[in-house]
Amino acid sequence: MGLFDWFRKNKKKKEESKKYKEGLAKTRKQGSLSRLTRLFNEKDRIDDDLFDQLEEIFVMADMGVETTVKFIDSLRDDERLDDLEDMKLLQEIIVDKMFDLYLKGEIVNSNLNVNKEGLSVYLFVGVNGSGKTTSIAxxxxKLKKEGKKVCMAAGDTFRAGAIKQLKIWGDRVGCPVITKEEGSDPSAVIFDGIKFAKENGYDVLLCDTAGRLQTKVNLMKELEKIKRVISREVPNAPHDTLLVIDATTGQNGLNQAKSFIEATDISGIILTKLDGTAKGGIVLAIRDVYNVPIKFIGLGEKMDDLEYFDLEKYIYGLFAELIEEE
Amino acid sequence: MAFESLSERISMALRKITGRANLTEKDIDTMMREIRLSLLEADVNYKVVRDFTKEVKEKALGEKIMKSLSPGDMVVKIVRDELKKLMGDEAAPLNYNLSGPTVFMLVGLQGGGKTTHVGKLANYIRKQGDKKRPLFIAADIYRPAAIDQLKTIGKSLNIPVFEMGTKEKVVKIVGEGIKYAKANKHDLVIIDTAGRLHIDDEMMDELVEVEKAVKPDEVLLTIDAMMGQDAINVIETFNARLNITGCILTKLDGDARGGAALSVRYLTNIPIKFIGVGEKLDDLEVFHPDRMADRILGMGDIVSLVEKTTQAVEEEEAEKMAQKMQKGKYDYNDFLKQMKWIKRMGSLKGILKLIPGIGQQLKNIEFDEKQLAYIEAIIFSMTEYERCNPEIIARSSSRRTRISKGSGRPYPEVNALVRRFDTMKKQVEQLSRMDEDQIKNMQKGGMPQMPQPKKRKGKGKGKGGFRF
Known part of the structure; x- marks a missing residue:
């Protein structure tokens, strides 16, 4: 399989992947996917037991029942498995199929959409405690380091302390934060943010919102309003609406994706807290079911612990040991 | 409630089986498959699912089934019993320290809801009627503005917060905090700690140090109801380092099925003590494992409802109203009072969902709590005489026009309220005319003719409820 050779050859890629590897090391060592490596060492032939074990591993990685069943079925049907003797090849086929599952024959761009004419507005949404405020910071x-002039709007006017939290981050990053007092209309804060950004020639405005469970209809409507205000002030904005999802999230991640897509037309996902033992398999399920790509992953609590999502690196991170052994 | 989708699915699988005379092994296998998939989709731990379905199947195939009234009902009962067993037997109470200040410590991952639940817990304990003088200790020195958040919560509950900024070591802050509590006669101390990853050894050491220093009466772990298969790793690691005395399952007001909850008891034996059901400081409930099992099976949660109502409604007032109703008198003042009770009880939807059979119908209906405020505005625009004599409003359109203008609500809305009130009044009168036997009959039937605006009642007996 070309992929593995490609990884081995491409030294530079490996360097870049280091961060992913460090972040995902725990996932590999303690998480379920390490069992994948073990399984291949123990097994010497393809049988139902192997498929059952694979199923268990993927379900335990939160990939979801539906996506897992689909994945295993397509693996069973794969012609390459006929007369396959070398188990190492099976590993490669699985990695290969994970690529297929995610890419679906498309070129998936994980960069943010940039407004070349002026201000780019990005809206951050998600359930409570998924890590929106930290991710915005x-x-x-990241964007500041890339040379952009960045400001933020503290649209979480509901949770106690949220505005101050973003302000402290603003000081650390060195970005202005536009605020109003607690309890005010989030749309108004964001309106002010846009005005400020336009008047002072900023490239990027990042909009925080309060965490909301996707079942709260009124709060979801509030998001629609925020979005309307943004697109009224800046044509084609928000240029990206990012759903922040905690990697420990189980199957509810699918419900979250569905409801937030309906309310605000999500264009990408930020997968946070991948530095724990959670496997973030829900990423694959969401991409599989709703076609939403992952744009960033959060790998820690520090300001620099955010990476553009790179599928190759992600899978490389999950399968690193397996690849290095060869 | 949260388990609605799970209960829907299991009831679908079980519906095929209830009422059948015979049960083949194939039937059982079909059902087990549904239950297995459903539980997995609900994020119940894979191993728990495996064991659970195996146990149910063995029991279902065993001899016990022959003795039962009908085999299908028997399987339902087995599933229910096993689910109950899975979640532990009793609601676990909080431990208090009788000889000094009681100390609770909340721990957990980032974003699990610790700080909010510090507030909810204190509020809950105070509402129980315990005359406690709580103190919060702000020990989250890492997350920006965490102390501010706790202070805001403390302020709204009128509970002082002990803090030493973010520069001191956590053990020192907590130690000083306890000293402060003793000096100022605070008999309940709740410590808010920073969220941390269970695999972050350094941060976990910090908690171990605190636990050693203050010997808390409760170390409560908050678990997000939305957590997936990784939940068990988190719980086991926290429990290995600390002596976790209980869990608080948070964010159960969403549509997460909270399967992690089922796994906790089964795999670790740690009781779930509370569930968080909203963002308000009132939104905390005691976790009742047996009731939750019923809820999973779609039988509603009558006992919870009764408890919730009695807590909010002053009994005297209730009795007065009951007498009035029996006399067939029911006016806008009573209506207003009832609305106040409902508001105090929390979200209307939350209440209605607890009634068996209603849960599924309500799934797609969103209550606009604002409506309550509008209705209130309309009633407030009536004169006292009008409120006591509803029929004069019904008779006079000029009165209704005046009320509409006074309340700022459109005329048709006033009309609608008058009509609805009239229907309710009739129902109340009907109720009061019934004798005791009739009422008993009705109660047996499950859903009495409750005055409720949302139609499509369940078919009385056992909508979604299974008879054993």
């Missing part, structure tokens, strides 16, 4: 830091 990280994105601000």
């Amino acid at each position: 990280k994105v601000a830091n």
